[in-house]
Amino acid sequence: MKCINLSSEEKLKEAAKSVFLKKGFAGTTARDIADAAGMNIALTNYYFRSKEKLFVEIFRDLFSLYCTNTVKILEKPIGLKEKIIEVIEEDYRMMKEEPNLVLFIMTEIHRDCENLLPELSKYSEMLKGMFVEQIAEEVRLGRMRDIEVEHLMPIIIGSLQFVFVGKNMYMKVHGMSEEQFDDYARTHKDHVINMVVNYLFQDVDTMREIRVKEETVL
Protein backbone atom coordinates (compact mmCIF):
# COMPACT_ATOMS: atom_id res chain seq x y z
CA MET A 1 0.00 0.00 0.00
CA LYS A 2 1.19 3.50 -0.87
CA CYS A 3 2.56 5.40 2.04
CA ILE A 4 3.53 8.93 0.99
CA ASN A 5 6.13 10.78 2.98
CA LEU A 6 4.19 14.02 3.37
CA SER A 7 7.21 15.82 4.72
CA SER A 8 8.95 16.00 1.34
CA GLU A 9 5.85 16.67 -0.67
CA GLU A 10 4.69 19.40 1.67
CA LYS A 11 8.13 20.93 1.99
CA LEU A 12 8.17 21.23 -1.79
CA LYS A 13 4.70 22.71 -1.86
CA GLU A 14 5.52 25.29 0.79
CA ALA A 15 8.62 26.33 -1.11
CA ALA A 16 6.64 26.56 -4.33
CA LYS A 17 3.97 28.63 -2.62
CA SER A 18 6.56 31.08 -1.41
CA VAL A 19 8.17 31.43 -4.84
CA PHE A 20 4.88 31.66 -6.74
CA LEU A 21 3.64 34.33 -4.33
CA LYS A 22 6.74 36.40 -4.96
CA LYS A 23 7.34 35.87 -8.70
CA GLY A 24 4.02 34.63 -10.07
CA PHE A 25 3.49 31.66 -12.36
CA ALA A 26 5.20 33.07 -15.46
CA GLY A 27 8.16 34.41 -13.51
CA THR A 28 8.85 31.18 -11.64
CA THR A 29 10.95 28.33 -13.05
CA ALA A 30 10.93 24.70 -11.95
CA ARG A 31 14.51 25.21 -10.80
CA ASP A 32 13.52 28.22 -8.66
CA ILE A 33 11.14 25.93 -6.79
CA ALA A 34 13.65 23.11 -6.42
CA ASP A 35 16.30 25.54 -5.16
CA ALA A 36 13.91 27.14 -2.65
CA ALA A 37 13.03 23.69 -1.31
CA GLY A 38 16.65 22.51 -1.42
CA MET A 39 15.48 19.48 -3.35
CA ASN A 40 16.11 17.82 -6.68
CA ILE A 41 14.60 19.33 -9.80
CA ALA A 42 12.78 16.12 -10.72
CA LEU A 43 10.72 16.01 -7.53
CA THR A 44 8.23 18.63 -8.65
CA ASN A 45 7.09 16.36 -11.46
CA TYR A 46 7.38 13.25 -9.31
CA TYR A 47 4.95 14.60 -6.71
CA PHE A 48 2.78 16.99 -8.73
CA ARG A 49 3.14 15.76 -12.35
CA SER A 50 3.72 19.25 -13.74
CA LYS A 51 4.52 22.83 -12.78
CA GLU A 52 1.02 23.90 -13.76
CA LYS A 53 -0.75 21.23 -11.67
CA LEU A 54 1.34 22.26 -8.68
CA PHE A 55 0.44 25.87 -9.33
CA VAL A 56 -3.30 25.23 -9.58
CA GLU A 57 -3.18 23.33 -6.29
CA ILE A 58 -1.38 26.22 -4.62
CA PHE A 59 -3.65 28.81 -6.20
CA ARG A 60 -6.64 26.97 -4.77
CA ASP A 61 -5.11 27.15 -1.27
CA LEU A 62 -4.18 30.80 -1.60
CA PHE A 63 -7.52 31.85 -3.02
CA SER A 64 -9.15 30.14 -0.08
CA LEU A 65 -6.81 32.04 2.23
CA TYR A 66 -7.91 35.21 0.45
CA CYS A 67 -11.64 34.54 0.86
CA THR A 68 -12.53 32.07 3.56
CA ASN A 69 -12.21 34.18 6.68
CA THR A 70 -14.02 37.09 5.09
CA VAL A 71 -16.89 34.85 4.00
CA LYS A 72 -17.15 33.50 7.55
CA ILE A 73 -17.47 37.02 8.92
CA LEU A 74 -20.11 37.93 6.33
CA GLU A 75 -22.15 34.97 7.54
CA LYS A 76 -21.95 35.88 11.22
CA PRO A 77 -25.20 36.89 12.94
CA ILE A 78 -24.02 40.38 13.90
CA GLY A 79 -24.88 43.94 12.94
CA LEU A 80 -23.86 45.27 9.56
CA LYS A 81 -21.63 48.09 10.75
CA GLU A 82 -19.85 45.76 13.17
CA LYS A 83 -19.55 43.18 10.39
CA ILE A 84 -17.99 45.58 7.90
CA ILE A 85 -15.45 46.75 10.45
CA GLU A 86 -14.57 43.13 11.22
CA VAL A 87 -14.10 42.41 7.51
CA ILE A 88 -11.68 45.30 7.12
CA GLU A 89 -9.78 44.28 10.24
CA GLU A 90 -9.57 40.69 9.00
CA ASP A 91 -8.45 41.88 5.56
CA TYR A 92 -5.71 43.88 7.21
CA ARG A 93 -4.62 40.92 9.33
CA MET A 94 -4.50 38.63 6.31
CA MET A 95 -2.49 41.05 4.19
CA LYS A 96 -0.08 41.79 7.00
CA GLU A 97 0.54 38.05 7.22
CA GLU A 98 0.89 37.60 3.44
CA PRO A 99 1.49 40.98 1.79
CA ASN A 100 1.96 39.52 -1.70
CA LEU A 101 -1.33 37.65 -1.68
CA VAL A 102 -3.65 40.23 -3.23
CA LEU A 103 -1.40 41.14 -6.14
CA PHE A 104 -0.76 37.43 -6.71
CA ILE A 105 -4.47 36.63 -6.89
CA MET A 106 -5.20 39.55 -9.20
CA THR A 107 -2.27 38.83 -11.51
CA GLU A 108 -2.98 35.14 -11.91
CA ILE A 109 -6.70 35.57 -12.53
CA HIS A 110 -5.79 38.21 -15.10
CA ARG A 111 -3.36 35.78 -16.74
CA ASP A 112 -5.53 32.68 -16.85
CA CYS A 113 -9.08 33.53 -15.92
CA GLU A 114 -10.71 30.55 -17.65
CA ASN A 115 -8.63 27.84 -15.97
CA LEU A 116 -8.85 29.39 -12.53
CA LEU A 117 -12.55 30.21 -12.86
CA PRO A 118 -13.80 27.22 -10.82
CA GLU A 119 -11.86 28.59 -7.83
CA LEU A 120 -13.88 31.79 -7.97
CA SER A 121 -17.10 30.20 -6.79
CA LYS A 122 -16.15 30.87 -3.17
CA TYR A 123 -15.97 34.57 -3.92
CA SER A 124 -19.46 34.38 -5.36
CA GLU A 125 -20.74 32.81 -2.16
CA MET A 126 -19.49 35.92 -0.41
CA LEU A 127 -22.10 37.98 -2.16
CA LYS A 128 -25.01 35.65 -1.66
CA GLY A 129 -26.95 34.27 1.26
CA MET A 130 -27.87 36.20 4.33
CA PHE A 131 -25.43 39.05 3.70
CA VAL A 132 -27.41 40.35 0.73
CA GLU A 133 -30.64 40.03 2.70
CA GLN A 134 -29.08 41.85 5.62
CA ILE A 135 -28.08 44.75 3.35
CA ALA A 136 -31.55 44.91 1.80
CA GLU A 137 -33.12 44.99 5.27
CA GLU A 138 -30.81 47.75 6.52
CA VAL A 139 -31.42 49.81 3.41
CA ARG A 140 -35.18 49.27 3.71
CA LEU A 141 -35.10 50.51 7.29
CA GLY A 142 -33.18 53.59 6.18
CA ARG A 143 -30.28 52.71 8.42
CA MET A 144 -27.82 52.42 5.56
CA ARG A 145 -27.06 54.05 2.24
CA ASP A 146 -28.78 52.39 -0.71
CA ILE A 147 -25.95 50.54 -2.44
CA GLU A 148 -25.74 47.38 -4.51
CA VAL A 149 -23.65 44.54 -3.10
CA GLU A 150 -21.50 44.52 -6.25
CA HIS A 151 -20.35 48.01 -5.27
CA LEU A 152 -20.31 47.42 -1.55
CA MET A 153 -17.61 44.77 -1.47
CA PRO A 154 -15.02 46.76 -3.47
CA ILE A 155 -15.90 49.80 -1.37
CA ILE A 156 -15.15 47.79 1.76
CA ILE A 157 -12.03 45.92 0.68
CA GLY A 158 -10.74 47.95 -2.28
CA SER A 159 -9.02 50.90 -0.72
CA LEU A 160 -7.07 48.87 1.83
CA GLN A 161 -6.14 46.04 -0.51
CA PHE A 162 -4.91 48.57 -3.05
CA VAL A 163 -2.31 49.72 -0.56
CA PHE A 164 -0.95 46.18 -0.40
CA VAL A 165 -1.13 45.75 -4.16
CA GLY A 166 1.08 48.83 -4.42
CA LYS A 167 3.20 48.02 -1.37
CA ASN A 168 6.52 47.98 -3.21
CA MET A 169 5.67 51.22 -4.95
CA TYR A 170 4.76 53.03 -1.74
CA MET A 171 7.82 51.73 0.05
CA LYS A 172 10.08 53.06 -2.69
CA VAL A 173 8.25 56.34 -3.17
CA HIS A 174 8.19 57.15 0.52
CA GLY A 175 11.44 55.40 1.41
CA MET A 176 9.79 53.10 3.94
CA SER A 177 11.18 50.07 5.75
CA GLU A 178 9.03 47.00 6.36
CA GLU A 179 8.26 48.19 9.87
CA GLN A 180 7.33 51.64 8.63
CA PHE A 181 5.03 50.13 6.04
CA ASP A 182 3.34 48.10 8.76
CA ASP A 183 2.65 51.28 10.71
CA TYR A 184 1.53 53.02 7.56
CA ALA A 185 -0.85 50.22 6.61
CA ARG A 186 -2.34 50.06 10.09
CA THR A 187 -3.04 53.78 10.12
CA HIS A 188 -4.46 53.54 6.64
CA LYS A 189 -6.74 50.71 7.73
CA ASP A 190 -8.19 53.01 10.40
CA HIS A 191 -8.77 55.73 7.82
CA VAL A 192 -10.55 53.22 5.59
CA ILE A 193 -12.78 52.00 8.42
CA ASN A 194 -13.74 55.56 9.26
CA MET A 195 -14.32 56.51 5.65
CA VAL A 196 -16.38 53.46 4.74
CA VAL A 197 -18.49 53.46 7.90
CA ASN A 198 -18.95 57.19 7.51
CA TYR A 199 -20.11 56.78 3.92
CA LEU A 200 -22.42 53.84 4.54
CA PHE A 201 -23.91 54.79 7.89
CA GLN A 202 -22.78 58.03 9.47
CA ASP A 203 -24.22 60.25 6.80
CA VAL A 204 -27.62 58.71 7.38
CA ASP A 205 -27.20 59.10 11.13
CA THR A 206 -26.04 62.68 10.82
CA MET A 207 -28.91 63.55 8.51
CA ARG A 208 -31.24 62.00 11.05
CA GLU A 209 -29.58 64.00 13.82
CA ILE A 210 -30.06 67.17 11.83
CA ARG A 211 -33.66 66.25 11.18
CA VAL A 212 -34.20 65.59 14.87
CA LYS A 213 -32.62 68.92 15.76
CA GLU A 214 -34.83 70.73 13.23
CA GLU A 215 -37.93 69.03 14.58
CA THR A 216 -36.92 69.99 18.11
CA VAL A 217 -36.55 73.61 17.06
CA LEU A 218 -39.87 73.85 15.25
Added chain:
Amino acid sequence: MKCINLSSEEKLKEAAKSVFLKKGFAGTTARDIADAAGMNIALTNYYFRSKEKLFVEIFRDLFSLYCTNTVKILEKPIGLKEKIIEVIEEDYRMMKEEPNLVLFIMTEIHRDCENLLPELSKYSEMLKGMFVEQIAEEVRLGRMRDIEVEHLMPIIIGSLQFVFVGKNMYMKVHGMSEEQFDDYARTHKDHVINMVVNYLFQDVDTMREIRVKEETVL
Protein backbone atom coordinates in the same frame (compact mmCIF):
# COMPACT_ATOMS: atom_id res chain seq x y z
CA MET B 1 23.79 60.03 -41.69
CA LYS B 2 21.44 57.63 -39.97
CA CYS B 3 17.84 58.06 -40.96
CA ILE B 4 15.62 55.71 -39.02
CA ASN B 5 12.31 54.65 -40.49
CA LEU B 6 10.18 55.49 -37.48
CA SER B 7 7.20 53.67 -38.94
CA SER B 8 8.69 50.22 -38.36
CA GLU B 9 10.29 51.01 -35.02
CA GLU B 10 7.11 52.57 -33.69
CA LYS B 11 4.88 49.85 -35.09
CA LEU B 12 7.02 47.34 -33.19
CA LYS B 13 6.89 49.42 -30.04
CA GLU B 14 3.13 49.77 -30.15
CA ALA B 15 2.74 46.02 -30.61
CA ALA B 16 5.12 45.36 -27.74
CA LYS B 17 3.23 47.82 -25.54
CA SER B 18 0.00 46.01 -26.20
CA VAL B 19 1.47 42.58 -25.44
CA PHE B 20 3.38 43.71 -22.35
CA LEU B 21 0.24 45.37 -20.98
CA LYS B 22 -1.70 42.16 -21.34
CA LYS B 23 0.88 39.52 -20.38
CA GLY B 24 3.52 41.40 -18.42
CA PHE B 25 7.28 41.18 -18.89
CA ALA B 26 7.76 37.61 -17.69
CA GLY B 27 4.78 36.29 -19.63
CA THR B 28 5.78 37.89 -22.93
CA THR B 29 8.18 36.27 -25.40
CA ALA B 30 10.13 37.99 -28.15
CA ARG B 31 8.09 35.95 -30.65
CA ASP B 32 4.81 37.19 -29.11
CA ILE B 33 5.92 40.73 -29.86
CA ALA B 34 7.11 39.94 -33.39
CA ASP B 35 3.84 38.15 -34.14
CA ALA B 36 1.73 40.99 -32.76
CA ALA B 37 3.63 43.43 -34.96
CA GLY B 38 3.61 41.09 -37.96
CA MET B 39 7.36 41.56 -38.22
CA ASN B 40 10.51 39.47 -38.15
CA ILE B 41 11.73 38.17 -34.81
CA ALA B 42 15.14 39.80 -35.23
CA LEU B 43 13.78 43.33 -35.46
CA THR B 44 13.23 43.71 -31.73
CA ASN B 45 16.94 43.40 -31.13
CA TYR B 46 17.80 45.41 -34.23
CA TYR B 47 15.82 48.43 -33.04
CA PHE B 48 15.89 48.07 -29.25
CA ARG B 49 18.99 45.88 -28.60
CA SER B 50 17.15 43.62 -26.14
CA LYS B 51 13.71 42.64 -24.87
CA GLU B 52 14.48 44.26 -21.54
CA LYS B 53 15.60 47.60 -23.03
CA LEU B 54 12.41 47.68 -25.09
CA PHE B 55 10.42 46.92 -21.95
CA VAL B 56 12.03 49.65 -19.87
CA GLU B 57 11.34 52.17 -22.63
CA ILE B 58 7.68 51.10 -22.74
CA PHE B 59 7.40 51.04 -18.95
CA ARG B 60 8.63 54.62 -18.86
CA ASP B 61 5.89 55.66 -21.31
CA LEU B 62 3.18 53.76 -19.47
CA PHE B 63 4.20 55.00 -16.05
CA SER B 64 4.05 58.49 -17.44
CA LEU B 65 0.57 57.73 -18.79
CA TYR B 66 -0.33 56.53 -15.30
CA CYS B 67 0.90 59.69 -13.55
CA THR B 68 1.26 62.72 -15.78
CA ASN B 69 -2.34 63.87 -16.08
CA THR B 70 -2.96 63.38 -12.38
CA VAL B 71 0.12 65.41 -11.49
CA LYS B 72 -1.08 68.19 -13.80
CA ILE B 73 -4.41 68.30 -12.00
CA LEU B 74 -2.72 68.35 -8.60
CA GLU B 75 -0.78 71.41 -9.72
CA LYS B 76 -3.82 73.33 -10.94
CA PRO B 77 -4.77 76.50 -9.04
CA ILE B 78 -8.22 75.29 -8.03
CA GLY B 79 -9.97 74.33 -4.81
CA LEU B 80 -9.09 71.08 -3.08
CA LYS B 81 -12.48 69.43 -3.27
CA GLU B 82 -12.79 70.29 -6.94
CA LYS B 83 -9.26 69.05 -7.48
CA ILE B 84 -9.85 65.68 -5.84
CA ILE B 85 -13.00 65.11 -7.86
CA GLU B 86 -11.07 65.96 -11.02
CA VAL B 87 -8.34 63.48 -10.09
CA ILE B 88 -10.85 60.67 -9.63
CA GLU B 89 -12.59 61.53 -12.88
CA GLU B 90 -9.24 61.59 -14.71
CA ASP B 91 -8.23 58.29 -13.11
CA TYR B 92 -11.47 56.77 -14.33
CA ARG B 93 -10.95 58.15 -17.85
CA MET B 94 -7.39 56.80 -17.96
CA MET B 95 -8.36 53.32 -16.76
CA LYS B 96 -11.33 53.13 -19.09
CA GLU B 97 -8.91 53.86 -21.93
CA GLU B 98 -6.31 51.35 -20.71
CA PRO B 99 -7.88 48.92 -18.24
CA ASN B 100 -4.73 46.79 -17.87
CA LEU B 101 -2.50 49.72 -16.95
CA VAL B 102 -2.79 49.72 -13.15
CA LEU B 103 -2.21 45.99 -12.68
CA PHE B 104 0.67 46.21 -15.16
CA ILE B 105 2.36 49.02 -13.23
CA MET B 106 1.89 47.29 -9.89
CA THR B 107 3.08 43.90 -11.13
CA GLU B 108 6.21 45.20 -12.82
CA ILE B 109 7.27 47.40 -9.92
CA HIS B 110 6.75 44.39 -7.68
CA ARG B 111 8.90 42.27 -9.99
CA ASP B 112 11.81 44.63 -10.50
CA CYS B 113 11.54 47.56 -8.15
CA GLU B 114 15.22 48.49 -8.19
CA ASN B 115 15.61 48.78 -11.96
CA LEU B 116 12.36 50.69 -12.41
CA LEU B 117 13.00 52.95 -9.42
CA PRO B 118 14.21 55.95 -11.46
CA GLU B 119 10.81 56.04 -13.16
CA LEU B 120 9.09 56.54 -9.83
CA SER B 121 10.38 60.05 -9.32
CA LYS B 122 7.38 61.47 -11.14
CA TYR B 123 5.09 59.87 -8.59
CA SER B 124 7.06 61.55 -5.86
CA GLU B 125 6.54 64.90 -7.54
CA MET B 126 2.84 64.24 -7.17
CA LEU B 127 3.13 64.45 -3.44
CA LYS B 128 5.30 67.54 -3.32
CA GLY B 129 4.96 71.14 -4.32
CA MET B 130 1.87 73.24 -3.91
CA PHE B 131 -0.45 70.26 -3.37
CA VAL B 132 1.02 69.49 0.05
CA GLU B 133 0.90 73.16 0.98
CA GLN B 134 -2.70 73.36 -0.15
CA ILE B 135 -3.64 70.41 2.07
CA ALA B 136 -1.84 71.90 5.05
CA GLU B 137 -3.66 75.19 4.53
CA GLU B 138 -7.09 73.55 4.24
CA VAL B 139 -6.45 71.47 7.34
CA ARG B 140 -5.22 74.55 9.22
CA LEU B 141 -8.41 76.39 8.32
CA GLY B 142 -10.48 73.45 9.55
CA ARG B 143 -12.04 72.98 6.15
CA MET B 144 -10.72 69.48 5.72
CA ARG B 145 -10.00 66.38 7.77
CA ASP B 146 -6.48 66.24 9.15
CA ILE B 147 -4.80 63.62 6.99
CA GLU B 148 -1.25 63.04 5.82
CA VAL B 149 -0.62 63.19 2.10
CA GLU B 150 0.79 59.63 2.17
CA HIS B 151 -2.68 58.45 3.18
CA LEU B 152 -4.61 60.94 1.10
CA MET B 153 -3.45 59.75 -2.31
CA PRO B 154 -4.32 56.05 -1.78
CA ILE B 155 -7.63 57.18 -0.28
CA ILE B 156 -8.34 59.15 -3.43
CA ILE B 157 -7.13 56.72 -6.07
CA GLY B 158 -7.10 53.36 -4.28
CA SER B 159 -10.69 52.25 -4.22
CA LEU B 160 -11.35 53.01 -7.87
CA GLN B 161 -8.06 51.65 -9.18
CA PHE B 162 -8.62 48.46 -7.22
CA VAL B 163 -11.74 47.79 -9.27
CA PHE B 164 -9.62 47.90 -12.43
CA VAL B 165 -6.88 45.78 -10.86
CA GLY B 166 -9.54 43.14 -10.22
CA LYS B 167 -11.45 43.77 -13.45
CA ASN B 168 -11.17 40.20 -14.75
CA MET B 169 -12.17 38.82 -11.38
CA TYR B 170 -15.28 41.00 -11.12
CA MET B 171 -16.29 40.27 -14.70
CA LYS B 172 -16.13 36.52 -14.04
CA VAL B 173 -17.72 36.64 -10.60
CA HIS B 174 -20.63 38.80 -11.74
CA GLY B 175 -20.77 37.46 -15.29
CA MET B 176 -20.26 40.89 -16.84
CA SER B 177 -19.59 41.84 -20.45
CA GLU B 178 -17.15 44.64 -21.30
CA GLU B 179 -20.05 47.09 -21.66
CA GLN B 180 -21.52 46.02 -18.33
CA PHE B 181 -18.16 46.49 -16.65
CA ASP B 182 -17.95 50.00 -18.12
CA ASP B 183 -21.31 50.84 -16.57
CA TYR B 184 -20.29 49.20 -13.33
CA ALA B 185 -17.00 51.11 -13.14
CA ARG B 186 -18.70 54.43 -13.90
CA THR B 187 -21.22 53.93 -11.12
CA HIS B 188 -18.46 52.84 -8.79
CA LYS B 189 -16.51 55.97 -9.63
CA ASP B 190 -19.45 58.07 -8.49
CA HIS B 191 -19.63 56.12 -5.24
CA VAL B 192 -15.94 56.71 -4.69
CA ILE B 193 -16.24 60.43 -5.34
CA ASN B 194 -19.10 60.69 -2.87
CA MET B 195 -17.36 58.58 -0.27
CA VAL B 196 -14.01 60.35 -0.47
CA VAL B 197 -15.44 63.86 -0.57
CA ASN B 198 -17.78 62.92 2.24
CA TYR B 199 -14.90 61.64 4.34
CA LEU B 200 -12.55 64.52 3.67
CA PHE B 201 -14.96 67.46 3.66
CA GLN B 202 -18.62 66.72 4.25
CA ASP B 203 -18.18 65.55 7.79
CA VAL B 204 -16.51 68.83 8.63
CA ASP B 205 -19.21 70.76 6.76
CA THR B 206 -22.01 68.82 8.38
CA MET B 207 -20.54 69.31 11.82
CA ARG B 208 -20.29 73.00 11.01
CA GLU B 209 -23.90 73.00 9.79
CA ILE B 210 -24.97 71.38 13.02
CA ARG B 211 -22.96 73.92 14.98
CA VAL B 212 -24.54 76.77 13.00
CA LYS B 213 -28.02 75.36 13.62
CA GLU B 214 -27.31 75.07 17.34
CA GLU B 215 -26.03 78.64 17.46
CA THR B 216 -29.12 79.83 15.59
CA VAL B 217 -31.33 78.08 18.12
CA LEU B 218 -29.57 79.49 21.18
Added chain:
DNA sequence: TAAGATTTTAAACGTTTGTTTAAAATTTGC
Protein backbone atom coordinates in the same frame (compact mmCIF):
# COMPACT_ATOMS: atom_id res chain seq x y z
C1' DT C 1 18.32 -9.45 6.49
C1' DA C 2 16.52 -10.12 2.07
C1' DA C 3 13.00 -8.71 -1.45
C1' DG C 4 10.01 -5.26 -2.86
C1' DA C 5 8.28 -0.69 -2.92
C1' DT C 6 9.24 4.01 -2.63
C1' DT C 7 12.04 8.13 -2.86
C1' DT C 8 15.91 10.70 -4.57
C1' DT C 9 19.44 11.52 -7.75
C1' DA C 10 22.31 12.91 -11.92
C1' DA C 11 21.83 13.25 -16.47
C1' DA C 12 19.67 13.98 -20.47
C1' DC C 13 15.45 14.80 -23.23
C1' DG C 14 13.18 17.81 -26.86
C1' DT C 15 11.39 22.75 -26.81
C1' DT C 16 11.41 27.30 -26.29
C1' DT C 17 13.87 31.20 -24.80
C1' DG C 18 16.45 35.77 -26.14
C1' DT C 19 19.81 36.92 -29.27
C1' DT C 20 23.05 36.88 -33.27
C1' DT C 21 24.55 36.23 -37.93
C1' DA C 22 25.15 36.90 -42.64
C1' DA C 23 22.88 37.30 -46.75
C1' DA C 24 18.94 39.35 -49.26
C1' DA C 25 15.99 43.21 -50.05
C1' DT C 26 15.22 47.92 -49.94
C1' DT C 27 16.21 52.76 -49.51
C1' DT C 28 19.34 56.65 -49.69
C1' DG C 29 22.55 60.07 -51.69
C1' DC C 30 25.14 61.59 -55.40
Added chain:
DNA sequence: GCAAATTTTAAACAAACGTTTAAAATCTTA
Protein backbone atom coordinates in the same frame (compact mmCIF):
# COMPACT_ATOMS: atom_id res chain seq x y z
C1' DG D 1 21.41 54.54 -62.08
C1' DC D 2 24.85 52.91 -59.29
C1' DA D 3 27.45 52.43 -54.92
C1' DA D 4 26.68 52.83 -50.07
C1' DA D 5 23.84 52.63 -46.23
C1' DT D 6 19.95 50.85 -44.15
C1' DT D 7 16.31 47.57 -43.31
C1' DT D 8 14.43 42.96 -43.41
C1' DT D 9 14.89 38.15 -43.70
C1' DA D 10 15.70 33.05 -42.74
C1' DA D 11 18.48 30.44 -40.13
C1' DA D 12 21.01 29.29 -36.43
C1' DC D 13 23.03 30.15 -31.78
C1' DA D 14 23.82 28.96 -26.80
C1' DA D 15 21.23 29.00 -22.71
C1' DA D 16 17.28 27.99 -20.06
C1' DC D 17 12.92 25.89 -20.01
C1' DG D 18 9.60 21.92 -18.27
C1' DT D 19 9.89 17.22 -18.22
C1' DT D 20 11.55 12.33 -18.42
C1' DT D 21 14.55 8.53 -17.62
C1' DA D 22 16.87 4.97 -15.40
C1' DA D 23 19.80 3.96 -11.86
C1' DA D 24 21.04 4.72 -7.00
C1' DA D 25 19.56 5.32 -2.38
C1' DT D 26 16.33 4.71 1.12
C1' DC D 27 12.52 2.82 3.45
C1' DT D 28 8.98 -0.95 4.24
C1' DT D 29 7.59 -5.41 5.24
C1' DA D 30 8.18 -10.06 5.94
